[in-house]
Amino acid sequence: MARCIADYYGCNVFNDSAMSVYLPKSVYRKIRQTIEDGTELDAELADIVAHGMKEWALKNGATHYTHWFQPLNGVTAQKHDSFISAPGKHGNVIMEFSGKELIMGEPDASSFPSGGLRATFEARGYTAWDCTSPAFLIKDKIGVILCIPTAFCSYKGEALDGKTPLLRSMQAVNIQSLRILRLFGNTTSKRVIPSVGAEQEYFLIDRDKYLKRPDLIYAGRTLFGAMPPKGQEMDDHYFGVIRDKAAAYMNELNDELWKLGVPAKTQHNEAAPSQHELAPVYEQANVAADHNHLIMETMKRVAAKHGLSCLLHEKPFAGVNGSGKHNNWSLVSNDKINLLNPGESPHENIQFLLVLACILKAVDTHADLLRETAAVLGNEQRLGGYEAPPSIISVFLGEQLEDVIDQLCDTGEAVRSKSGGTLKTGVATLPDFKKDATDRNRTSPFAFTNNKFEFRMLGSSESISSVNVVLNTIVAESFKEAADRLENSADFEMEVHDLIKELLKKHRRIVFNGNGYSDEWVKEAERRGLPNLKSMVDAIGALRSEKAVKLFESFGVYTRAELESRAEIEFESYMKAVAIEARTMLDMAxxxxxxxxxxxxxxxxxxxxxxxxAGNKSSFSVHEDLLNECTDLLLQVKTAYNNLKGVIDEAEAFKSRNDSDCGCAAAHFYHDRVVSAMEILRVPVDKLETITDRKYWPVPGYGDMLFE
Structure with missing residues (x-):
């Protein structure tokens, strides 16, 4: 008999229900207030909370605890300590967990990427408990571990992770959002929280075949591979019947995530064969970021149990859809007011129009920073086709809101809002129903969808922390500038209308509802003055601009040094990843x-x-033609192999000579020379795959992995 989800949902989480049982009522009320109001945690409560958390964890079989954090290497980190304190007088063991151990840890800060913030000899770093994201239990082969979500900072307080700046940015946008609400007479909302839902795309392939592909093992994607006779052109996989093996995997994945309190909701086949998607219910930004990391880790762990491998690379197979991560972002108050809800008549909703105008200004002003958040190597192969948005940042608003903007900009007043009308199917037995006021646009990087914005550019392997740091901070800046002006106005109603019109006129260039894949849009975007940062190495520079430094330092989200460090880390990670791919290609070839x-x-x-x-001259030509074709291609492989090998040596030498600019010049060398040499090597190998007898081909092909 199937269990009811409600009976076990969150059973591995020290959530509200667990706290109400294991904490004294007064302590429970105080920590709930800290979580709900965003106030500082009372350190005196830490010992009591730690004791209750330990008792709950021990009852559930835990032997160790860890501060679970997100260093700047793209994955999570943990160091396990047992609850054993000291042997007792009678040879028994004492199990302890103090408040100090709960709220603070001390991992080695020199062994994680720091971009120069930490020298090798400067090892001390601190993890600090994020009490707004609940602790949870991980149960696997090494036992049961109590995981405590934490921020990770250096000895001097610099952020060495993704969570610390995310929490800072949430504070910033909360303060400025409340100022906007107060302008419109709202005196009851206490907090505005960025709400995020991250849709996660991924591939599932047979693990035995995965282990026969060195490129998948080392690089996460196929560096060689010819297309099979059938790809995704028949459109028969998207939303199709889920295969039994994938369905069994999804069932266990859901169970594991629900136990961890991750609200996994939607699952379906994606467009490419063997590609799927999981989408959760929306949560506050830092919890959503934690849960997305848990989703990715759980996906991989559960896949192995089912004889599968979960691929999170943005483009594991050339010629079919890559995998992205759609970051759905909105601002919601503690009393459930969504600042991005246009209502039935957007043209009359002045608060919404001000919020919308401010967001358009934020995205237009800082398009380069938003593009940078999607700067990951896998997106180099993904962006701009196969349903992935282009590298040009634009905003899709749909017909209804674009019409309102046109009215305000052209006549100075909006007097109507287009409605969606009624969908009529022409079938008597099917109900007619009200349509949305606008269609959707899958080619837009930043699309408005009813009461939220969907940033579609992120890569599937990325943390969502960075993009939400940027979104929160750039919107906080726009809100602040609007509030500064409006709070001091003599005639608020006139001033707010004037401000909305000014912002929309100045920044409507960022609005584009058309086909983002078209060549015409590239030309039009250039005419509008919109940046087109095509590669990761071009985009990283946005972190080092004076505009970015001023923005982030003014809100206490990043310091100049923290921004410089992240740029250096990203340049370095790009070079390392390309070098691994290139060496893997040489190894395989x-x-x-x-x-x-x-x-x-x-x-x-x-x-x-x-x-x-045998004297059968009639078949000489078949053998000779095939032999000549293979030999010619083999010679091309060897030539390209030698070329790539030489270019890699050049890149290493160039890198050692040009390390004074945080790796910028060297990263461009890798992009311009090494990647090009890799593409040249791939071409003859892929052609050889199409004419070589399968029993001789040393690795599984695309058809073997995607369709079997």
Whole structure:
């Protein structure tokens, strides 16, 4: 008999229900107030909370605890300590967990990426408990571990993680959002919280085949591979019937996530074969970021149990859809007021129009920063096609809101809002129903969808922390500038109308409802003056601009040093990732592909000699043509192999000579020279795959992985 989800949802989380049981009522009330109001945690409560958390964890089988944090390497980190304190007098063991151990940890800060914030000899760093994100239990082969979500900072207080700046940005946008609400007479809302839902795309393939592909193991994507006879062109996988093996995986994945309090809601087949999507219910930004990390980690762990491998790379297979992560963002008050809700008549909703105008200003002013948040190597192969948005930042608003903007900009007054009307199917037995006021646009990087904005540019392997830091901070800046002006106005009603019109006129260039893939849009965007940062290495520079420094320092989100460090880390990670891919290509070409083709051509040559010996001249040409074609391609492989090898050596030498600019010049060298040499090597190998006998080909092909 199937269990009811409600009976076990959150059973591995020290959530509200668990706290109400394991904490004294007075302590429970105080920590709830801290979580709900965003006030400072009373340190005197820490010992009591730690004791209750320990008792709950021990009852659930935990032996160790860890401060679970998100360093700047893209994954989570943890160091396990047992609850054992000291042997007792009678040889028994004492289990303890103090308030100090709960609220503070001290991992080695020199062994994680810091971009120069920490020297090798400066090892001390601190993790600090984020009490707004609940502790949870991870149960796997190493036992049961109590995981405490934390921020990670250096000895001097610099942020060495994704969570610290995210929490800072949430504070900033909360303060400025409340100022906007107060302007319109709202005196009851106490807090405005960024609400986020991150849709996660991924591929599932057979684990045995995964283990036979060195490129998947080392690089996370196929560096070689010819398209099979069928890809996604029949559109038969999207929303199709989920295969039994994938369905069994999804069932266990959901169970594991629900136990962790992750509100997994939607699952379906995506457009590419073997591609799927999971979407959760929206949560406050820092919890959503934590849960997205948990989703990715759980996906991989559960896949292995089912004989599968979960691929989170943005473009694991050329020629079919890549995987993204859609970050749905809105601002919601503690009393459930959504600042991005346009209502039935957006043209009459002045508060919404001001919020919308401020967001358009924020995105237009800081488009480069938003683009930078999607700067990950896998997006180099993904952006701009196969349902992934282009690298040009624009905003899709739909017909209804664009019409309101046109009215305000053209006549100075909006007097109507387009409605969606009624959907009529023409079938008597089907109900007619009210349509949304606007369609959707899958090519837009930043699309308004009813009461939220969906940022579609993120890569599937990325943390969502960075993009939400940027969104929160740039909107906080726009809100602050609007509030500064309006709070001091003599005639608020006139001033707010004037401000909305000014902002919309100045920043309507960022609004685009058309086809983001078209060549015409690239030209139009250039005419409008919108940036087109095509590569990761071009985008990273936005972090080092004076505009970015001024923005983030004014709200206490990043310091100049923290921004410089992140730029250096991203340049370095790009070079390392490209170098790994290039070396993997050399390894596969030299040890797998060339030897395999040599064996195959040797077989053809042997067969040709036998045919000649038999005197059957009529079939000479078939053998000779195939042998010549393979030999020519093999020569191209060897030439490209030697070229790539030489370019890698050049890149390493160039990097050692140009390390004074935080890796910018060297990263461009890797992008311009190494990546190009890799593409040249791939072409003849992929052609050889299409003509080589399968029994000679050393690795599973695309068809083997995507359709079997």
């Amino acid at each position: 030299g040890k797998l592909y060339m030897p395999a083709v040599i064996k195959y051509t040797g077989m053809i040559a042997h067969s040709l000699n036998e045919v000649k010996a």
